[in-house]
Amino acid sequence: MREAMFIKKNAAKWKEYQHSETDNPDETAERFITLIDDLSYAKTFYPKSKVTRWINGIAAGIYQSIYKNKKEKYTRIFTFWKFELPLLFKRYHRILLFTFLLEVFIVCIGWWGSATNDEFMRNALPPGYVDMTEENIAKGDPFGVYKDDNMFTTFVRIAMNNTFVALLMVIGGVALGIWTLISVWQNDIMLGAFQYMFFKNNLGWQSILVIWIHGTLEILSFIIAATAGLIITQSILFPGTYSRMLSFKRGIKDAMKIMIVLVPLFILASFLETYVTHLMSQSFDKEKNFGLPIWAGVLILAASLSFLVWYFVILPIRLHKKGYYLQSDGIIGRLKQQNA
Template sequence: MNIQRWIARRESNWQRLDALLRQLERKGLKSLKSAEIRELASLYRSVAADLARARTQQVSNVLVHNLQSLTTRGYSQIYQGSRRQEWQAVWDFYLWGFPAIVRTTFSYTLTATALFFLGLIVGWWYAWQDPTFLSLIVPESLISQVRDKGELWMGSIVGVEPLASSGIMINNIKVSFGAVAGGITAGAFTTYIMVFNGLLIGAIATLVGQNNLAYPFWAFVFPHGALELPAIFFAGGAGLLIAKAILFPGQYRRGDALKFYGYQAVQLVFGIVPMLVIAGIIEGFFSPNPIIPDPFKYLFGLGLFIILVIYCNRKRTSANS
């Protein structure tokens, strides 16, 4: 191979790649047109091949070093830039995408919420009317602690907060994922999870109410419940979306409906997980803390719920796009 002729033929590509990289490094990806981005990727692959050839030929160390520098810069901008774009996409999803999918699928979340509150009302009513109903829903040890000792069970969390918090997160995520996956049973298991959890809360509400512990109980529930319960409702809505694809595909073929509604369900799941992690931390460290006054816990929970409502109503404007 004639080294000088090869260098003369390839040098324009190296100079062009260097110019594009300089522009990218100074002004960022948005400064390049789509054609220039494609050219950058093509030139990077070409120069990487030139570097490999230069290493096998009797080429000066200076040229090899320059080509190595070019490929390193190109790799950094192309691949690390891609990772930055991925992180930007994640940021944009939580900033705008999740609120948008919550609004789009709100009717399904509302249905799941209604199932939960139906169970809650039924559990509360039957527990008041029939004391034996409590033992069918609530663990006997918990009933005994409230009735016989006149105290709530949350004190067991104090002192083992990290362990309790992680256990709470795992349990809540399991419940939520069960509600989502329940959609493949045409929504039957999703409905069961929503109604059963409502029954459980309703029965416990009756138990603590009958033993004059309602105020501290709800003070415990409010802080983390402001995120935990909506997350479970979103999960129920995601399960009902999958159920709709199976039962009522409408204008879609069933497979296409599963892809369409399943994608919406997955977006909800991506938003649910951080909510449950934050709720688990609050439930482990904040909600049972005896130092924090109960009125402040109520205010904290209410404030957190208001922030969630405001967040879910965020809309991307032309200035943000």
């Protein structure tokens, strides 16, 4: 973008920030973050220009109402997990909501298609899966697919496969989100058909207890992976005041930070699927009288869901309301508390 166009596009905003003060801490933070972004762009493309000094002066003025971070005893890793990652998600909550609603909609399509056409369900699921499950149901062991003699090998295989699929979803954002959306479609159509298959055989609530013990972490982690992919897509299609390449680099960086949180989530989900889901499935095996208690399964499912909602939705909002903000360089700042 030429300097004249950059100034014309943003001059009115800068003048307002310079001459019109605000007592609202959220608006002050928003102004400061916006100016930092504009300043970064100006320093990159017009380092010796007067407009760069102008923006810097406005930002410095606003900075007087914001205090610098005190040196914390927390390590960088602790700060990343407690502040940086949740605040990063706050920045992309709209994309997260869009992805969640899209995936719910596609799951409903998979359910509806399976309910209206048996061939749809068979085509959506892996070859022979429906027949195998129906045989297990007839034998009184409906969730026999989750039983495996070599549990550790299964645990490693599931964790690696899920992480790889999630990584492809993230990288798919480079292709304008096409591959990301294709992966979302395939996985969610399969999920809808898979869940309907058990409800069709009057095993719906049992399947929720068995499948969603690990599925809560696993499926919602895939939603987060798809969100990361669409963040990259947004950085390409809507660069804002940045050059497209600079915006793309920022999108990649943010998406890879999000990918970091998926690794432990997939490891935990794989552990639950291999060891805990196996025990839960035995509770519905007519030939056996032992397994994981129902209340324990409900507790694990509820704890998993509560953690995900708290960490990715509630905590980012709470940090934002307390005045924390994430600068473009990853530094955490906090507004001074206003006296009532």
